[in-house]
Amino acid sequence: MSENNSTSSKKSPWAYTETVKDHFLNPRNFIMGDETKWESDGEGLVGNPVCGDQMLVKIKVKDGKILDIGWKTYGCASAIASTSALSELAKGRTIEEADHITAKEICDYLGGLPEHKFHCSVLGHQALHKAIQNYKSNLKS
Amino acid sequence: MIYLDTSATTPLLPKVRDAMLRLMDESISCKLGNASSLHSAGSRAKFALNEARTEIAKYIEVPPLELIFTSSGSESNNTIIHTFEHCPIIVSAIEHPSVLYAAEAYGDPFIKIPVDERGIINLNFLKTKLEELTKDNPRQKILVSIMLANNETGTIEPVEEVSALIKIFKDKGYRNIFLHSDATQAVSKIPVNIKKLGVDYLTFTAHKLGGPVGISALYIRAGAPFKSLIIGGAQENKRRAGTSNVILAAGFAAAVSYCQEKNVLDNYQKVRVLRNYLAQRITKILPDAKIITPLEENLSLPNILNVAFPYAEGESTQLYLDLEDIEVSTGSACASGDLEPSHVIMAMYHDAEIAHGSVRFSLPLDITKAKLDQLLTKLPSIVTKIQDLSTLNKAKS
Numbered sequence: 001m002s003e004n005n006s007t008s009s010k011k012s013p014w015a016y017t018e019t020v021k022d023h024f025l026n027p028r029n030f031i032m033g034d035e036t037k038w039e040s041d042g043e044g045l046v047g048n049p050v051c052g053d054q055m056l057v058k059i060k061v062k063d064g065k066i067l068d069i070g071w072k073t074y075g076c077a078s079a080i081a082s083t084s085a086l087s088e089l090a091k092g093r094t095i096e097e098a099d100h101i102t103a104k105e106i107c108d109y110l111g112g113l114p115e116h117k118f119h120c121s122v123l124g125h126q127a128l129h130k131a132i133q134n135y136k137s138n139l140k141s
Numbered sequence: 142m143i144y145l146d147t148s149a150t151t152p153l154l155p156k157v158r159d160a161m162l163r164l165m166d167e168s169i170s171c172k173l174g175n176a177s178s179l180h181s182a183g184s185r186a187k188f189a190l191n192e193a194r195t196e197i198a199k200y201i202e203v204p205p206l207e208l209i210f211t212s213s214g215s216e217s218n219n220t221i222i223h224t225f226e227h228c229p230i231i232v233s234a235i236e237h238p239s240v241l242y243a244a245e246a247y248g249d250p251f252i253k254i255p256v257d258e259r260g261i262i263n264l265n266f267l268k269t270k271l272e273e274l275t276k277d278n279p280r281q282k283i284l285v286s287i288m289l290a291n292n293e294t295g296t297i298e299p300v301e302e303v304s305a306l307i308k309i310f311k312d313k314g315y316r317n318i319f320l321h322s323d324a325t326q327a328v329s330k331i332p333v334n335i336k337k338l339g340v341d342y343l344t345f346t347a348h349k350l351g352g353p354v355g356i357s358a359l360y361i362r363a364g365a366p367f368k369s370l371i372i373g374g375a376q377e378n379k380r381r382a383g384t385s386n387v388i389l390a391a392g393f394a395a396a397v398s399y400c401q402e403k404n405v406l407d408n409y410q411k412v413r414v415l416r417n418y419l420a421q422r423i424t425k426i427l428p429d430a431k432i433i434t435p436l437e438e439n440l441s442l443p444n445i446l447n448v449a450f451p452y453a454e455g456e457s458t459q460l461y462l463d464l465e466d467i468e469v470s471t472g473s474a475c476a477s478g479d480l481e482p483s484h485v486i487m488a489m490y491h492d493a494e495i496a497h498g499s500v501r502f503s504l505p506l507d508i509t510k511a512k513l514d515q516l517l518t519k520l521p522s523i524v525t526k527i528q529d530l531s532t533l534n535k536a537k538s
Contacts, residue, residue: 014460024460030530045532050493052454052473052482054532074531076456076473 016077017111023081028088031058031070038070042138044130046123053079053120057086057127061135064094071124078113079121085109086124099132101125142466143512147349148292148326148445148503149470153392154351160395161353164189164388176385177376186387193387193394197358200397201328201343203335209359209377210390214325215239217344217359218286220370220381221321222247225284229274232286233262233298234488240286240323241484254287259435260296260489262287268306275315282317282366289327289338293472293485293501294434295445297331304339319365325349325357329400330409330442341365347389350405352396356389405506412504413443419502419513420446426521433486433499444505447472449486449498452534453527458500461523467516472499494533 014021031038040058047054053075060068069090073083085106090098103122107113113122144152167173167185174182176190191205198205211217214237222230222243230248232240235256245251252270254262267285275281285307290297300322307318321342324333329350335343342365346357361367367380374382399405416436423430433447450458455471462469472483473496482496490496502516528534 014463024457025464027530032529034534035532049497049533052493052497056532072530072532072534074452074533075454077460079454080457080530 014077015114016081017113019085019109019111020078020081020113023084023110024077027080027084029069029071029091030084030087031072035070035072040070040131042131042133042135044127044132044134046127046130047075049074051120052076053123055079055083055123055127057083057124057131059090059095059128059131059135061095064096066090066093066095066098069128071127073124075121076117078117079123081110082106082113082122083124083127086128090128095132095135099129101128142468143516144468145502145504145508145516146468146470147505148295148501150348150354151351151505153353154396154399156399157352157392157395161388161392164391168388173387176387177374186385190385190387190390193390196394197397200401201333201335201345201360203360204363206378207361207363209361209380210386210393211357211359211381212355212383212386214323214344214346214357216370217346217357218321218323219243220359221342221344221361222284222286223370224366224368225282225319226368228282228284230284230286231267231270233288235260235291235293235296235485236286236288237292237323237325238484240288244286248284256296256488258489259440260291260294260298260485261435261440262298262303264299264302264306267303271306271310271315271318275310275318279315280317281315282319284319284321286321286323289322289324289333289343290331290442291485292326293445293483293499294447294489295326295442295503296435297327297440297442300338300340308339326442326445329405330444332406335360335362347393347396350396350400353389353392356386356393358393408506409443412506412508413438415508415510415513416443416446416502416504418510419504419517420448422513422517423448423520426517427524430524431495433489433495444503446502446504447486448500448502449495450500450524450528451494451498452531453524454497454531455500457527458498458523461527462516462519465519465523467519470501470503472501473497 041061043058045056056072058070069087176186194205198208218239226247227249230244231252232244234253319341322340323344328345341362343360348354371382431449455473459471472486486496
């Protein structure tokens with residue numbers, strides 16, 4: 001966290017922090033190519049292209065932990081960066097812990113987001129929640 | 142740096158800076174007073190103000206007394222719309238928000254004219270509405286406000302045909318229909334002749350033609366209805382209160398005189414050739430890109446190209462281009478303050494995905510093929526990268 005706080009204090013000419021900029025330009029864990037070929041134990045899709053933001057999150061689970069996470073996002077810099085941040089936050093956590101990641105946690109990790117972007121573009125945790133639900137229902141079936 | 146956002150604002154011309162600096166120096170040495178004061182310093186300011194007004198009025202061939210200065214294009218637009226408070230106000234669906242929102246606030250009723258995919262208004266719709274509104278009340282006061290050219294797509298509206306239509310109504314005795322046009326983007330890019338256009342009011346602004354931000358003009362035909370938006374002073378022939386901004390007016394006039402001396406209108410024809418080259422190259426290298434701007438010469442301004450890149454949200458494209466020192470703008474919701482996608486693209490295509498993916502390139506007068514080639518080198522990898530990240534990627538379609 002301290003690392004992110006220090007990077008976010010650097011001045012960016014954009015409305016975003018340097019951390020947001022970094023995750024936007026160098027997104028972590030995104031699925032390159034056809035996401036349907038990315039094998040997973042659960043997946044979740046939230047948002048709507050009509051609204052301008054849509055996120056897909058896919059997870060691989062082993063021993064109750066998120067072994068790997070992949071995602072795709074249609075949206076602005078804030079949407080891309082927040083999904084990337086979520087993937088970093090979730091990786092390695094137990095599914096219970098990962099399921100408790102909040103929009104605020106993602107926002108804090110990124111060193112803050114413009115107020116008007118917060119509600120519309122931080123949706124990745126909801127996609128992850130859906131992916132975890134999907135994983136759990138897959139286990140039952 | 143490649144600045145392709147001149148429709149947002151043009152860079153200040155050195156000649157404009159010089160004109161304003163001269164007056165600033167006079168102000169420092171107390172030689173430039175309040176233009177409303179009767180003493181020598183005041184008279185000098187008044188003289189400079191009138192000189193600026195005359196220069197600008199000459200440019201659009203109207204009497205100086207029919208031109209007032211305001212603080213912005215938005216103020217000019219609001220002033221006219223407000224004049225017709227409680228009257229029917231008919232505007233195109235793709236007007237600048239300062240027309241659209243003001244018309245919604247003051248019009249009774251407020252009527253939006255739909256546009257086709259080129260962004261051109263439906264004249265039959267307007268005719269039908271005028272017939273309906275005048276049927277029971279031939280003396281009904283009505284304002285029609287149609288922009289001369291759109292700020293996002295560059296589409297030129299048939300304002301002359303609108304005024305010809307209104308004239309038919311007037312010839313039948315319906316004399317209280319008035320026409321306003323927001324020519325903010327058009328002035329200096331295409332010929333603007335008030336008589337030919339047949340408008341009662343016209344808005345245009347300094348910072349779209351090399352002048353300073355903070356000053357605009359409003360043409361008001363003598364005899365046309367008018368109500369001041371800002372009251373409390375006799376400035377601008379009692380039509381707009383507030384101490385006259387002589388320094389900015391001089392900057393505005395210097396920009397206009399530059400446009401005349403340097404044949405800016407002709408030079409924009411060279412820009413048009415390059416604009417079309419850009420469109421043609423984009424279509425070639427990114428075949429799924431959708432050219433939004435109608436490219437026919439009589440249908441769009443020479444300097445604007447609006448393109449939608451599918452599956453690539455516009456703000457992301459804009460920011461990636463910014464990293465390459467290329468500055469553009471977008472109609473995506475994310476880039477707007479209100480998080481709504483461009484109402485202009487929505488009115489044309491009724492498709493939010495097209496609006497979210499739209500990018501406006503507005504070219505400066507000194508644009509070169511080499512600069513556009515630099516853009517074209519960067520663009521495909523940027524668009525492809527954003528498309529790769531997207532849930533709406535090509536693999537799915």
